Amino acid sequence: MAVKLSRLVRRTGRGATPLTVPELSLVLKSNQPPERVLSRALSSVASLLRLWRVQCLDLTDFWIQGHSLITLLCHQGPLSLRLNSDTLQQLTVVVYEAQDKDLTQWFLEKVGGDLTSCRLDLEVLLSLLQHSTHNITVDLRKNRLLEKNISDLLPFLGRVIFKRSSSSFVKSTIRQIYDSRASDCVSSLLRSSDHWINLNSRELDRVDCTALGFILQHCHQVKVNLLWTSIPPGEIESILPLLDRVSQLSVDRRLLLSFLQCCAASQIQQGAPPPPPPTAVWLLRSLHYRLDFSCSSSVDLSAQDQEGGSVSDH
Structure with a gap:
């Protein structure tokens, strides 16, 4: 059929305005036609493409x-x-x-x-x-x-x-960017991952947290997934001041409590009266002003390890 159609178009289409075809499908009687048959059909399709705008x-x-x-x-x-x-x-x-x-x-x-x-x-x-x-x-x-x-x-x-994208890949990538001090690669990473930093179910060490901080310092309006993520004691303090760069933060209730305790400790140390310090405001804003301590916020989502880390418990 493709061969006959090609011949017909060549005979009748000379000098005519090319026909625009949104989609053209090649369908043969057999799903595994002989190579000579397929080659001839493809040759005819190539001829049609010169006459039609497919x-x-x-x-x-x-x-x-x-x-x-x-x-x-x-x-x-x-x-x-x-x-x-x-x-x-x-x-x-x-x-x-x-x-x-x-x-x-x-x-x-x-x-x-x-x-x-x-x-x-x-x-x-x-x-x-x-x-x-x-x-x-x-x-x-x-x-x-x-x-x-x-x-x-x-x-x-x-x-x-x-x-x-897996959280292990993201963890290794931000570590590599930090080790290379390649700040120009941060925007590239975010574009490739739909502006998600997915560290779901990862165990972070001190250098990993420093690498995350480096990434956050060089971006704006990024989403961060820390569901079931292990962060060493003392490292949350370094992440809190950078939450003004985070548009959405996903955490389980264990890590949420750690963030809140860190904010409270900071306020006590500074002796700051109300209103709350900026870090608490940034934390609440990144959580979209929802504090979820329910069991649903502690469901292990590591098996899903979603595209770009877009799973959130909020």
């Missing part, structure tokens, strides 16, 4: 060898490709092996930079980032090894969007 080409119904899609990647025009996960995985490898900047850029533009269904080696991801200017979205649950190579990713942090 905004989205849906090829999710069957698996296609990556090299067969090179012609479509080279198509000049605002075309997006919708592929199944197996096809996208192989096409990613084909583009990586080509080591061609133009092809890499076209590939990421056609798939919208969305590689969340792919398993990526660090070498592959770095190559795609180095050979293009496009943002890339990855699923950290499928790419756990990336967590061990944060220093290599740091220069590209502003162009990587992390889906299902």
Whole structure:
């Protein structure tokens, strides 16, 4: 059908205004057609693309060898490709092996930079980032090894969007940023994580808390998830003055009580009469003026370890 349609359009479409098609799907009788049949169909689709303005080409119904899609990647025009996960995985490898900047850029533009269904080696991801200017979205649950190579990713942090980011990854990243004193990477980290600092169910040491403070010093209106987070004695005092940078704070009732006790101790030491000191105001504001000591605020949410750390008990 694609072949016949291509021929018909070529015969009748000469000199006519190109037809704009929002979405075009290629559907074959078999989910696994012979390669020659698929190759001929794709060739006909490529011909249609030269005659029609197709905004989205849906090829999710069957698996296609990556090299067969090179012609479509080279198509000049605002075309997006919708592929199944197996096809996208192989096409990613084909583009990586080509080591061609133009092809890499076209590939990421056609798939919208969305590689969340792919398993990526660090070498592959770095190559795609180095050979293009496009943002890339990855699923950290499928790419756990990336967590061990944060220093290599740091220069590209502003162009990587992390889906299902883990709190262990965030902890390691803020530590790496602090160790490098890379304050310019803070905004990149926040963009990649939807402005969430998710430290859910992590055990923080003194340096981790210092690293968190460094991040907070270089940002505004950030959301912080400290549900079931262990903070060493004496370190809450260093975090409290920075809560004016936090737009939303998620804590369990144990940690909430520690924050409140720290505020009270600070007020007693200073002998400050009402109104309360700024730290207490900032704490209440970050909690949206809700003090939740119910059992629901102590439910362990570590198994969910949500995208960007957006779970809150308030």
